[in-house]
Amino acid sequence: MNVTVSHIRSALQECYPPREAANLSRIVCCEMLGQSHIDYYLGKDMILSPKDEKELESILSRLCNFEPIQYVQGTARFLGRTFRVAPGVLIPRPETEELVERMLEEVAPASRILDIGTGSGCIAVTLSKELPEAEVTAWDISGEALAIAGDNNHLLQASVLFVQRDVLTYQPVEGECFDVIVSNPPYVTETEKRDMEPNVLNWEPSGALFVPDSDPLRFYRRIGELGRSMLTVGGRLYFEINRAFGEAVASMLRKQGYTNVRIRKDISGNDRYVIAER
Numbered sequence: 611m612n613v614t615v616s617h618i619r620s621a622l623q624e625c626y627p628p629r630e631a632a633n634l635s636r637i638v639c640c641e642m643l644g645q646s647h648i649d650y651y652l653g654k655d656m657i658l659s660p661k662d663e664k665e666l667e668s669i670l671s672r673l674c675n676f677e678p679i680q681y682v683q684g685t686a687r688f689l690g691r692t693f694r695v696a697p698g699v700l701i702p703r704p705e706t707e708e709l710v711e712r713m714l715e716e717v718a719p720a721s722r723i724l725d726i727g728t729g730s731g732c733i734a735v736t737l738s739k740e741l742p743e744a745e746v747t748a749w750d751i752s753g754e755a756l757a758i759a760g761d762n763n764h765l766l767q768a769s770v771l772f773v774q775r776d777v778l779t780y781q782p783v784e785g786e787c788f789d790v791i792v793s794n795p796p797y798v799t800e801t802e803k804r805d806m807e808p809n810v811l812n813w814e815p816s817g818a819l820f821v822p823d824s825d826p827l828r829f830y831r832r833i834g835e836l837g838r839s840m841l842t843v844g845g846r847l848y849f850e851i852n853r854a855f856g857e858a859v860a861s862m863l864r865k866q867g868y869t870n871v872r873i874r875k876d877i878s879g880n881d882r883y884v885i886a887e888r
C-alpha cells in the first residue's frame with residue numbers, strides 16, 4: 611500500500627494541533643517506519659507491506675488515544691542515551707537531565723550514590739555510565755519500574771544495584787552509608803492534576819507523579835530523615851522539586867540539620883532543584 615506523509619499528518623491533525631501533528635508525523639515516518647528525512651520533507655509516498663500497514667494503523671490509533679509517543683515507540687532519550695520505557699514507568703524529563711548534568715560537575719568520581727524512586731533508571735544508569743568508579747544503588751517501590759530499570763541497566767551495560775523498597779517505611783540498617791542521595795520523587799499535588807494534559811494524566815503511573823495536597827513534602831521529609839543517618843558527613847542530597855515548594859523544602863532541610871542548602875533554577879527559570887549537605 612502507498613501511504614503519503616500528508617495522510618499521516620492529517621490523521622494526527624484530527625487529534626493534535628498542527629505543530630504537534632507535524633512533529634509526531636516526522637517521528638512516525640522517519641523513526642518508526644524508516645523513511646529518510648529527505649523523502650519525508652519532499653512528501654514522498656512510502657510503500658508499506660501489509661504488516662507495516664497494520665503497524666501504522668496501530669500507531670495512529672494509540673497516538674489519537676493520547677498515548678505518549680515515547681510509550682508508542684517504547685523508548686525515550688536521556689542525556690544522549692536511549693532508555694526503554696513503558697506505561698508502568700515515568701517518561702524521563704529534560705529537567706531531570708539538568709539535575710544529572712549538575713551532579714556530573716559536582717560529584718566525586720568514586721562516590722557511593724543512592725537514587726531513590728529510580729523509575730526507568732535514567733538517573734542511576736547515567737551516573738553509573740558517566741562515573742564508572744562510583745557505586746550506584748537505586749530503589750523503587752514499583753516492581754514494574756524496577757523490571758524496566760533492570761533492562762536499561764543491562765542494555766546500556768551499566769552496573770547499578772536495584773532494590774525494591776518503600777522509602778516511606780524503610781528503616782536503615784547500621785553501616786548503610788552513601789556519599790550522595792539523589793531523588794526525583796512524586797511531587798505533583800492533587801490540585802495540580804486538573805491542569806495536566808491527558809497524555810500524562812491518563813498514561814503515566816499516578817504513583818510516580820502525585821502527592822496529597824495535605825502533605826506535598828512527604829518524600830523530601832522522609833528522604834531528609836534517612837539522609838541524616840545514611841549520608842556520610844559532608845555527603846549531599848540532590849532533589850528535583852515542584853517549583854512551588856523550593857523555599858518549603860529548603861527550610862525543612864535546614865530544620866533537619868542540613869547545611870549549605872541551595873535552591874537552583876531549571877532552564878525555564880523555575881525553582882527546580884534543592885541541594886544540601888549533611
Ligand SMILES: C[S@@+](CC[C@H](N)C(=O)[O-])C[C@H]1O[C@@H](n2cnc3c(N)ncnc32)[C@H](O)[C@@H]1O
Pocket residue numbers: 700701702703706726727728729730731732733749750751752755775776777778794795796797817818819
Ligand atoms: C517522578 S518518578 C521519577 C522516576 C525517575 N527517577 C525519573 O527521574 O524519571 C518517581 C518514582 O518514585 C517511585 N516511588 C513512588 N513512591 C515510592 C516509595 N514509597 N518508595 C520508593 N519509590 C517510590 C515511583 O514508582 C517512581 O518510579
